[in-house]
Amino acid sequence: MSTTDSTSEHHGEGVKRRDFLFIAAGGFGAVGAAAAVWPLVDNLNPSADVLALSTVEVDISKVQVGQSIRVKWRGKPVFIRHRTEEEVANAKAVDIKELKDPQTDAERTKPGHEAWLIMVGVCTHLGCIPLGEQGEFGGWFCPCHGSDYDTSGRIRKGPAPTNLPVPEYTFLNDTRVRIG
Amino acid sequence: MNNKNILAGIALIAGVAVSSMAFAATNGEKPVHPKQGWPHEKVIGAHYDRQAAQRGFQIYREACHSCHSLNFVSFRQLEGIGFSEPEIKAIAASFTVMGEPDMETGDVKERPGQPFDYIPSTFANPEAAAASNNGAIPPDLSLMVKARPGGASYLYSILTGYREPTAEELKHVPGGKIPDGGHFNPYKAGHVIAMPPPLMDGLITYTEGQPPATVEQMAYDVSTFLAWAAEPKLEQRKSMGFVVVVFLLILTGLLFWSYKRISKQVLGH
Amino acid sequence: MHSTRPFEPKNGFVKWFDRQLPLFSVLHGALVSYPTPKNLNYWWSFGSLAALMLGVQIITGIILAMHYTPHTAMAFASVEHIMRDVNYGWLLRYVHANGASFFFIVVYIHIFRGLYYGSYKAPRELLWMLGLVIYLLMMATAFMGYVLPWGQMSFWGATVITNLFSAIPFIGTDLVTLLWGGFSVDNPTLNRFFSLHFLLPFVIAGVAILHIWALHIPGSNNPLGIDVKGPQDQIDFHPYHTAKDAFMVSLLLLVFFAMVFFAPNTLGHPDNYIQADPLVTPAHIVPEWYYLPFYAILRSIPDKLLGVVAMFAAILILFALPWLDRCKVRSGTFRPIFKQFYWLLVIDVIVLGVVGAKPAEGVWLIVGRIATAYYFFHFLILLPILSKVEKTRPLPESISQAVLAKHA
Numbered sequence: 039m040s041t042t043d044s045t046s047e048h049h050g051e052g053v054k055r056r057d058f059l060f061i062a063a064g065g066f067g068a069v070g071a072a073a074a075v076w077p078l079v080d081n082l083n084p085s086a087d088v089l090a091l092s093t094v095e096v097d098i099s100k101v102q103v104g105q106s107i108r109v110k111w112r113g114k115p116v117f118i119r120h121r122t123e124e125e126v127a128n129a130k131a132v133d134i135k136e137l138k139d140p141q142t143d144a145e146r147t148k149p150g151h152e153a154w155l156i157m158v159g160v161c162t163h164l165g166c167i168p169l170g171e172q173g174e175f176g177g178w179f180c181p182c183h184g185s186d187y188d189t190s191g192r193i194r195k196g197p198a199p200t201n202l203p204v205p206e207y208t209f210l211n212d213t214r215v216r217i218g
Numbered sequence: 219m220n221n222k223n224i225l226a227g228i229a230l231i232a233g234v235a236v237s238s239m240a241f242a243a244t245n246g247e248k249p250v251h252p253k254q255g256w257p258h259e260k261v262i263g264a265h266y267d268r269q270a271a272q273r274g275f276q277i278y279r280e281a282c283h284s285c286h287s288l289n290f291v292s293f294r295q296l297e298g299i300g301f302s303e304p305e306i307k308a309i310a311a312s313f314t315v316m317g318e319p320d321m322e323t324g325d326v327k328e329r330p331g332q333p334f335d336y337i338p339s340t341f342a343n344p345e346a347a348a349a350s351n352n353g354a355i356p357p358d359l360s361l362m363v364k365a366r367p368g369g370a371s372y373l374y375s376i377l378t379g380y381r382e383p384t385a386e387e388l389k390h391v392p393g394g395k396i397p398d399g400g401h402f403n404p405y406k407a408g409h410v411i412a413m414p415p416p417l418m419d420g421l422i423t424y425t426e427g428q429p430p431a432t433v434e435q436m437a438y439d440v441s442t443f444l445a446w447a448a449e450p451k452l453e454q455r456k457s458m459g460f461v462v463v464v465f466l467l468i469l470t471g472l473l474f475w476s477y478k479r480i481s482k483q484v485l486g487h
Numbered sequence: 488m489h490s491t492r493p494f495e496p497k498n499g500f501v502k503w504f505d506r507q508l509p510l511f512s513v514l515h516g517a518l519v520s521y522p523t524p525k526n527l528n529y530w531w532s533f534g535s536l537a538a539l540m541l542g543v544q545i546i547t548g549i550i551l552a553m554h555y556t557p558h559t560a561m562a563f564a565s566v567e568h569i570m571r572d573v574n575y576g577w578l579l580r581y582v583h584a585n586g587a588s589f590f591f592i593v594v595y596i597h598i599f600r601g602l603y604y605g606s607y608k609a610p611r612e613l614l615w616m617l618g619l620v621i622y623l624l625m626m627a628t629a630f631m632g633y634v635l636p637w638g639q640m641s642f643w644g645a646t647v648i649t650n651l652f653s654a655i656p657f658i659g660t661d662l663v664t665l666l667w668g669g670f671s672v673d674n675p676t677l678n679r680f681f682s683l684h685f686l687l688p689f690v691i692a693g694v695a696i697l698h699i700w701a702l703h704i705p706g707s708n709n710p711l712g713i714d715v716k717g718p719q720d721q722i723d724f725h726p727y728h729t730a731k732d733a734f735m736v737s738l739l740l741l742v743f744f745a746m747v748f749f750a751p752n753t754l755g756h757p758d759n760y761i762q763a764d765p766l767v768t769p770a771h772i773v774p775e776w777y778y779l780p781f782y783a784i785l786r787s788i789p790d791k792l793l794g795v796v797a798m799f800a801a802i803l804i805l806f807a808l809p810w811l812d813r814c815k816v817r818s819g820t821f822r823p824i825f826k827q828f829y830w831l832l833v834i835d836v837i838v839l840g841v842v843g844a845k846p847a848e849g850v851w852l853i854v855g856r857i858a859t860a861y862y863f864f865h866f867l868i869l870l871p872i873l874s875k876v877e878k879t880r881p882l883p884e885s886i887s888q889a890v891l892a893k894h895a
Contacts, residue, residue: 059479063472067733070469077575081550086572090294090334261749290567357761360567364752365760407770448760451570451577458578459748466741473734480730484722485525487894 093218095210098154106170108159111217115159115167116205117178118215121189126152128176129190139200143190146204156207156215157191163198178202247404249368249375252438256370258445264456266446271299273424274443277436281416282359285351287339290360291447294333298450299443306333313338352399354412363441363448370445375405377437380415494520517703521724524709526886531707532728532735533597539736540590541695545688547583548632555635557681559674562637563762581751587629588754589743591777594622603829605817606708612809614701619805621694626778628687631680633775634672638759643772645672645680651785654795671765711889712818713882720886771846779843780836784862786847787855797859804866811866814874821880825873828865835861 084092094111098118101107106119121129129143147155159178161168166182173179174195175188185196192201207217258266275296278288293310301309310331315338317329331338341347348355357365366372383402388394391409396402400410417440422431429435446452481487494515496502505511554573556565569576598618601607607615634645649666653659668675706715715721722728746753754776758769774782781798788794804811819826835858842855883889 059472059476063469063476063733066465066469066472067737070465077578078546078550080574081554081576081579083574085554085568085574085576086294087292087334087568088572090292095332290564290571295571361760365757367757455577455581455748455751459744462744462748463741466737466744470734470737470741473730473737477730477734480726484727485890 093216095214095216097213098215099213103153109217111158111205116217117155117157117159117170117191117202119155119170121153121155123153125176125189129188129192132188132190132192138193141190141192141201146190146192146201148207148209151209154215155189155191156217157202157204159202161185161198162193162200162202163196168202246407246409247375247379249371249405250378251371252374252434252441254438256442256445258442258452259370261456262460265453266299267442268300269428270439270442271446272301272443273422273428273436274439274441274446275299276424277417277422277440278359278443280422281436282440283337284340285347285356285413286359287341287347287356288337288360288447289339289358290336292334292336293331295450299446303333310335352412354399356413359444359447361448363445365448370441372405373441373444374437376403376411377417377440378434379403379405383409517699517724518729519723519725521703522715522718522721523707523724523728524711524715524886525720525722526709526711526890527707527728528710529731529735530596530600531709532732533593533600534702535732536593536735536739537590537597538695539739540586540593541688541691543586544583544590545692547579547586548685548688550579551583552681552685555681557635557678559637559677559763562635562677566636578747581747584755585743585747585751587632588775588777589739589746590625591629593739594625595777598622599833601708602832603819604708604710605712605812605814605819607809608812608814608817609809610705611701611708614698614705615809616806617694617698617701619802621691621698623802624687624691624694628684628691629775629777631684631687634677634680635684636759637677637763639761639763639767639769640756640759640772642672642763642765643768644774645676647772648774649676651795651798654792656792673765708817709886710818710820711883711886712816712821713886716885716887773844776840776844779841780839781843783839783843783855784859786843787852787859797863801862804863808866808870812870812874814877814879816879816882821882822873822877823880824877825870828869828873831861832865835865 092112094109096107096109096118098107098120101118101120103120104122106117108115108117110116126143132143134140134142143152146157159167161180161182163180163183163185166180168178168180168185168187170178173186175186177189177191177194178187179185180187180196180198183197185198186194187198187202188194190201191204193199205217207215210216254267258264278286293306293313296306296309297303310333313331313335314328315331315335317327319326339347341350344355363369363373368375380401380403383391383396383404387402387404387409388396391402396410400412401414402409403411417433417436419432422436424431449455494505494512496505496511501511551569554565554569554576556562566580569580571577573579601615601618630644630648634641649663649672652666653663655662664670666676667673668679709715756773761769773779781801784801785794785798788797814822814825816822819829838854838858839862842851842858845851847855883892
């Protein structure tokens, strides 16, 4: 009887050791496989040269009042509009309670540079480029599905859910802006 | 069972493959190594000598750039040899690059470089480069260290190898004499190189606290810089490689042990 | 082969799925219950390893294709873009470039294992020939892949190899123009090579499935080369071979990644880091190492057409091997004379590889010619004669008996 006990005990330990070994090998293998997946995924993220282009500096000295320019930033158009006093006044006069995406004009411009409206020119509905100085509100009008933006680029009518987004930007001086 | 034989056969194949690679290399002299060694050629803890690489960039700029382009290196990448962001901006701005078309006139004007720009070439095209260099196009240096057998040591040897040939050596030069516009260099295949000796003692003024600008030191520095330019991900590659190899050693051990256990269970041996 | 362990799924979904499409049954039959001879050695793992390398090449290749530009003006720069800017691009490219070499190493071992143990003999002739088709497709795929980085060796390798076809009488020149899509290797050539380099690996995968299918009908050969007599000679693929192959995979990856991370350019050629220049030929044009034996055969024959014919014949001759070597005994272990000549063949192929890397002149030319002559002699004359005259050693009665005797 004692013989049987000792062999079965011995056997039991063997099983445990084996289990541990297989779990360790399997675990290691799984960790390795998971680690190998990361380079296969991360290469799809923006590469270093794409990230490096994610800031642009623009000279705005030649943009007259009432004019606007478009620059490409991250593959998308950015509208830079030198607004007339009337447009600024119209934008400020809106009661933001009436807006779908409530934002004051001041929140969308930089203090001291209120005449300049800088925003990403991509309709927040489905990605078309709105046309400037058109539509009921004198701002932008998207021809794809009829979204209408005001002189502050805020959505006023149509299917778009939010205002035209304002990118991160800084005035380096009165005539140079860095976007991004 | 002939496992041993087969194993020997494979070892033979591998050995022959490697030795035939070495043979196919070059008929220039075997490159010499600098006395400092190359810290980036170490297996463990490989790194580029940052100070040397930064001095090397200065040499590239002042002594090489007028003839040799560096097309695949952009200013932003200089972060890899330890330049800070403001330094990179300043370096980029000190180069003139072709800008984007003017929005009103369509003219392309030159502008100061920005970090995302690539180091501009002195010549507009290979033809212009050839015209300014007696018909020989100075090769782009971005990948020079990987494009020559011997790597950084080859470059170092070429830069420090200029001298007068002995009468014996001259016999081995095709035609028996150095052709016009050629220079003797024992490390170059064929022993004649079109490039005049680019470095001489004191050619570059290093900033204070840096070693004296001897030809050896400058050759070491610029070779370090160009080794980095050719393989900027080397540090990441080797440090990651260490982890991967250690990991696989353990995994292989565990799997071998597991296999032996299973073999014992199902085959009995 | 009759499975020793029938597939009896417990999972309801698997049951439902398998009733309508027996995918799980097939996989179970291939990876779990496939009965194998008990005495397979480590060399039998190289089939699995080849499948692994094909997978590695396809996965990294698909990703590299997302970042690569197949245009002569941008190809070289796009590879540098991968090396410098794409996240882990350097790793993916080095894995892919070295992966090709390792795929060939594994497949060469696999082929030479088959040659030693007579795995090409009946009833496995079709299995052998399907393997050769895979090998040919691999050569074509690797050749076109090497052109894509558009370095000097890419360009001149492509020029030299495509010019082989100009040796064909009457239509040669027109055929080469057709291959190039122009009057030299140029943008149309690069574009079609990219397209085909993307396509062919999937063809390889398809033929590999046929290859495995053709393996599972007669079952695996074994080091003794004798037929399986019954279940006592066999063992299920899982867990024995899955564990064994997992170990071998890990061992292969260890060597492979040591190469990728610490010596990734060793098997490449420095000239391929110089952008292709149609006006300058490199001093020595050397093909990738895995073509060198055939390249040596090509150069050892001093006639353009005959050289090309000999080179292709050197590969195609292997298709006839099951009928050239008619010896009933499969395994070289029991063929004392064959065994000696087998190793002579191995050395011969290595010598051809070395000659292929040397300039075709002087003593290397002579060595190359002798080695070429032996290669053809071995297959065309020696093996048919040997299969008639060789006195083979007695075969063991059964696999299980031999295994028992070995571990007694």
